[in-house]
Amino acid sequence: xxxxxxxRLDGLTKRFGNRVALSGVTFSVERSEYVGxxxxxxxxxxxxLRAIAGFDVPDAGRIYLAGRDxxxxxxxxxxxxxxxxxxxxxxxxxxxxxxxxxxRNGIKRMPEPEVRSHxxxxxxxxxxxxxxxxxxxxxxxxxxxxxxLARTLVIRPRLVLLDEPLGALxxxxxxxxxxxxxxxxxxLQIPFLHVTGNETEALAMGDRLIVLDQGRIGxxxxxxxxxxxxxxxxxARFLNRYxxxxxxxxxxSFASAYGHxxxxxxxxxxxxxxxxxxxxxxxxxxxxxxxxxxxxANYIASEYLGAAxxxxxxxxxxxxxxxxxxxxxxxxxxxxxxxxxxxxxKPDDGIVFG
Amino acid sequence: MIESRVLKPALALYVxxxxxxxxxxxxxxxxxxxxxxxEGGPQFPITQWSIFWYKHILGLAPPSRVSPLPIGISxxxxxxxxxxxxxxxxxxxxMAAQAFRRNFRGKAAAxxxxxxxxxxxxxxxxxxxxxxxxxxxxxxxxxxxxxxxHVVYTLPFAFLVMLAIFNRFDASVEEASWSLGVPPARTFRxxxxxxxxxxxxxxxxxxxxxxxxxxxRTLFSSGREQTLPLAIYATFSVEIHPNVFAFGVxxxxxxxxxxxxxxxxxxxxxxxxxxxxxxxxxx
Amino acid sequence: MALYLAETPxxxxxxxxxxxxxxxxxxRAVSSYLLIAPAVVWMTLFxxxxxxxxxxxxxxxxxxxxIEPILTLDxxxxxxxxxxYVNSLWTTLRIWLIVLxxxxxxxxxxxxxxxxxxxxKTLQTTLLVLCVIPFWTSFLIRVLAWRPMLGKEGAxxxxxxxxxxxxxxxxALLFTDLSVVIGMTQIYVVFMVGPIAFMLGRIDPNIxxxxxxxxxxxxxxxxxxxxxxSLPGVxxxxxxxxxxxxxxxxxxxxxxxxxxxxxxxxxxTQVGSLKWALASVVGVILTIIMGxxxxxxxxxxxxxxEL
Numbered sequence: 032x033x034x035x036x037x038x039r040l041d042g043l044t045k046r047f048g049n050r051v052a053l054s055g056v057t058f059s060v061e062r063s064e065y066v067g068x069x070x071x072x073x074x075x076x077x078x079x080l081r082a083i084a085g086f087d088v089p090d091a092g093r094i095y096l097a098g099r100d101x102x103x104x105x106x107x108x109x110x111x112x113x114x115x116x117x118x119x120x121x122x123x124x125x126x127x128x129x130x131x132x133x134x135r136n137g138i139k140r141m142p143e144p145e146v147r148s149h150x151x152x153x154x155x156x157x158x159x160x161x162x163x164x165x166x167x168x169x170x171x172x173x174x175x176x177x178x179x180l181a182r183t184l185v186i187r188p189r190l191v192l193l194d195e196p197l198g199a200l201x202x203x204x205x206x207x208x209x210x211x212x213x214x215x216x217x218x219l220q221i222p223f224l225h226v227t228g229n230e231t232e233a234l235a236m237g238d239r240l241i242v243l244d245q246g247r248i249g250x251x252x253x254x255x256x257x258x259x260x261x262x263x264x265x266x267a268r269f270l271n272r273y274x275x276x277x278x279x280x281x282x283x284s285f286a287s288a289y290g291h292x293x294x295x296x297x298x299x300x301x302x303x304x305x306x307x308x309x310x311x312x313x314x315x316x317x318x319x320x321x322x323x324x325x326x327x328a329n330y331i332a333s334e335y336l337g338a339a340x341x342x343x344x345x346x347x348x349x350x351x352x353x354x355x356x357x358x359x360x361x362x363x364x365x366x367x368x369x370x371x372x373x374x375x376x377k378p379d380d381g382i383v384f385g
Numbered sequence: 386m387i388e389s390r391v392l393k394p395a396l397a398l399y400v401x402x403x404x405x406x407x408x409x410x411x412x413x414x415x416x417x418x419x420x421x422x423x424e425g426g427p428q429f430p431i432t433q434w435s436i437f438w439y440k441h442i443l444g445l446a447p448p449s450r451v452s453p454l455p456i457g458i459s460x461x462x463x464x465x466x467x468x469x470x471x472x473x474x475x476x477x478x479x480m481a482a483q484a485f486r487r488n489f490r491g492k493a494a495a496x497x498x499x500x501x502x503x504x505x506x507x508x509x510x511x512x513x514x515x516x517x518x519x520x521x522x523x524x525x526x527x528x529x530x531x532x533x534x535h536v537v538y539t540l541p542f543a544f545l546v547m548l549a550i551f552n553r554f555d556a557s558v559e560e561a562s563w564s565l566g567v568p569p570a571r572t573f574r575x576x577x578x579x580x581x582x583x584x585x586x587x588x589x590x591x592x593x594x595x596x597x598x599x600x601x602r603t604l605f606s607s608g609r610e611q612t613l614p615l616a617i618y619a620t621f622s623v624e625i626h627p628n629v630f631a632f633g634v635x636x637x638x639x640x641x642x643x644x645x646x647x648x649x650x651x652x653x654x655x656x657x658x659x660x661x662x663x664x665x666x667x668x
Numbered sequence: 669m670a671l672y673l674a675e676t677p678x679x680x681x682x683x684x685x686x687x688x689x690x691x692x693x694x695x696r697a698v699s700s701y702l703l704i705a706p707a708v709v710w711m712t713l714f715x716x717x718x719x720x721x722x723x724x725x726x727x728x729x730x731x732x733x734x735i736e737p738i739l740t741l742d743x744x745x746x747x748x749x750x751x752x753y754v755n756s757l758w759t760t761l762r763i764w765l766i767v768l769x770x771x772x773x774x775x776x777x778x779x780x781x782x783x784x785x786x787x788x789k790t791l792q793t794t795l796l797v798l799c800v801i802p803f804w805t806s807f808l809i810r811v812l813a814w815r816p817m818l819g820k821e822g823a824x825x826x827x828x829x830x831x832x833x834x835x836x837x838x839x840a841l842l843f844t845d846l847s848v849v850i851g852m853t854q855i856y857v858v859f860m861v862g863p864i865a866f867m868l869g870r871i872d873p874n875i876x877x878x879x880x881x882x883x884x885x886x887x888x889x890x891x892x893x894x895x896x897x898s899l900p901g902v903x904x905x906x907x908x909x910x911x912x913x914x915x916x917x918x919x920x921x922x923x924x925x926x927x928x929x930x931x932x933x934x935x936x937t938q939v940g941s942l943k944w945a946l947a948s949v950v951g952v953i954l955t956i957i958m959g960x961x962x963x964x965x966x967x968x969x970x971x972x973x974e975l
């Protein structure tokens with residue numbers, strides 16, 4: 032069935048004074064998707080979201096909602112839901128009044144009994160049954176999060192935008208809400224466009240990821256694609272999973288400050304760089320036998336992450352190389368502080384850009 | 386802190402003296418209001434303590450050669466004028482402050498124009514409006530010409546208060562309302578206004594107080610019927626009696642009462658608009 | 669799923685896109701203009717036009733009780749050729765300077781104490797409120813209240829006599845320049861204390877600590893750090909006080925018994941005798957003085973930046 036994508040962006044550009052916040056952003060979102068919008072701070076994620084919502088007007092480009100050009104429509108005529116990072120709940124209204132607000136004050140009028148029943152339905156959907164009459168100041172952060180979501184879902188938007196919705200929650204709550212958001216979206220079959228600066232969250236949430244790099248799209252793909260085949264050195268950096276080396280591509284291998292690195296995968300048309308995942312690097316004794324590239328570095332410290340340990344090494348010219356060891360692969364090795372080790376990996380695991 | 390041991394107590398003592406200086410006349414005024422009447426004059430010594438003058442103010446004293454202050458009707462006029470001014474300048478001030486949330490051509494000029502109203506002294510504005518009235522043949526009344534001049538004076542204050550309120554206002558609740566399909570006008574009524582209401586209340590109180598006591602501007606523009614400050618001013622050149630002092634004490638108490646009412650209204654409305662839309666980004 | 673890359677062919681990169689599709693929907697700008705219009709109209713009608721009238725009428729011809737729009741410099745001549753009137757100009761400037769200095773000298777230490785030395789926020793607010801409470805007594809009554817303080821049989825003289833500090837009542841306290849200055853200072857000093865205390869309260873105590881650590885003593889810190897940082901407050905206070913003092917007439921009327929004639933007094937009396945043209949001349953002079961004072965004060969500190 033070919034139908035118009037729910038959301039389509041075409042060359043969206045936004046400037047603030049001299050700074051270009053968004054540049055030629057183009058992509059589309061289908062009805063059945065949970066799309067994660069990911070990138071470091073300053074990449075333009077919130078700007079993009081606000082432009083789609085209609086809070087800011089782009090300088091160039093077009094936005095289409097279900098085929099209609101909404102680029103210059105004011106926010107209240109777009110039918111796009113928005114969940115704010117700070118929830119933006121109406122402090123002077125109760126939970127029920129917050130959720131029912133759009134139904135009571137929007138353009139189409141609905142009789143009050145219908146309003147209440149719809150609102151209660153959504154309140155139950157997000158798991159807040161029984162709390163309708165509480166004031167906003169009387170509920171917890173996680174509950175506020177759900178009210179913000181319910182408020183937006185009840186008006187049956189075509190698309191829901193979420194701006195770092197889990198940022199204000201503590202870690203435990205965040206994990207639970209991640210699952211909740213997916214469940215709710217599945218049930219309602221409304222596309223979600225979820226902005227996050229957290230790479231773990233991005234990889235976990237989305238059916239598809241959009242990686243934003245300084246106002247441009249760095250990569251579009253499934254989490255698996257982005258994780259295993261980053262489209263540029265920047266994307267690799269954002270994922271916080273890759274060691275990235277500078278250098279040039281020369282005669283079939285990568286010439287870096289630490290020697291020549293053979294590689295397994297090549298991504299053409301990018302600024303030259305070499306990336307190897309933290310968990311593909313092995314630390315060996317100095318001068319041990321290796322069949323791949325070798326980077327000599329001194330051990331600094333280790334970080335215990337629960338299911339894995341990350342070891343930090345530093346080369347003589349102060350580049351930090353991280354080595355991740357998953358504890359299911361065996362007990363961790365111990366390293367002596369300040370001592371020098373050889374870091375190596377299988378050439379096939381290396382990705383070269385350029 | 387710095388030189389706390391010597392300087393702080395010295396300054397503290399100074400501040401005490403300073404406050405005495407500020408309150409001195411009022412204390413004297415209060416004492417003298419209990420002067421014997423009707424022969425007692427507005428100076429020391431107190432020949433005899435009595436509450437004659439308070440009775441005189443309220444019209445309860447036996448007639449004497451001291452004519453009563455024309456309070457009754459002029460008080461009503463003052464209050465009405467203050468009320469009208471309060472409402473008009475607050476409405477205009479809120480609208481202007483709302484306009485100032487965006488950029489527009491002539492924004493700076495509009496700002497200076499509005500603020501000009503509080504900088505130009507009453508005597509000049511009064512003179513100007515009297516001139517306009519005389520040359521164009523418009524009659525001067527407290528409810529027309531004086532009213533216009535009062536608003537000129539109080540509008541900048543209301544405006545600045547609302548500017549400060551909007552400065553601290555987190556607009557994301559408004560954006561949330563729009564995203565729910567609620568048009569901007571409705572959003573202002575249902576979301577913005579309830580949340581800025583404490584500020585509006587402050588602006589209203591400010592405007593009322595300024596207008597109620599305003600004298601220089603009214604002198605020129607109110608025509609024949611007097612407001613309260615004018616009535617008092619009229620007694621300046623004539624002999625002064627302690628009834629004015631009793632009146633002073635009463636008006637101060639009235640001001641206290643006004644402030645108490647305001648404080649109660651404030652705490653009620655602040656409790657309603659609890660987080661006053663200053664929602665922290667991260668809790 | 670196809671991979672879209674950053675520069676899709678056919679869509680030019682941002683830097684070469686010229687102008688734009690309209691950046692702001694026109695309707696947004698319109699609403700701003702509509703909202704600001706009433707205030708602007710009101711101020712223009714009831715402030716700007718009256719002020720313009722003052723300038724205009726100052727050049728009109730004055731007959732006994734009427735004025736006519738025949739332009740002449742008569743009233744201007746009348747003003748500048750009369751000793752009394754010119755004197756009032758100097759008196760006004762003199763009183764203004766004295767009161768300005770007095771409010772600064774007497775107000776600064778209080779502001780220093782409240783803004784800098786008092787740590788407790790509640791105490792700070794309480795003290796400021798205490799300073800403001802006297803305002804709740806009607807302005808005129810406050811002015812009047814000085815009479816029984818300052819007269820020969822006034823409270824101050826009584827106290828001084830009782831304390832044996834003087835043996836004869838000080839006559840100069842009432843109905844002189846001094847009485848006007850005292851009255852005005854007391855009434856307007858709060859307008860100095862407020863802004864200065866506000867600016868002082870914003871000084872980061874760490875800066876002062878650092879200065880101490882570097883060996884500065886209090887007076888150096890006061891001169892080089894505290895005072896300059898409080899300057900915007902001083903300027904704002906000076907503007908408030910100046911505007912009010914220059915426009916004054918009630919205090920001088922009540923406390924000096926006609927001896928001290930300020931420009932404001934002249935306007936009032938001339939209007940009383942329907943001498944509109946002369947009153948307007950004085951009005952223009954007063955406006956010019958105020959304009960100069962404010963412009964001068966604004967030069968000291970770039971207020972927009974500081975506040």
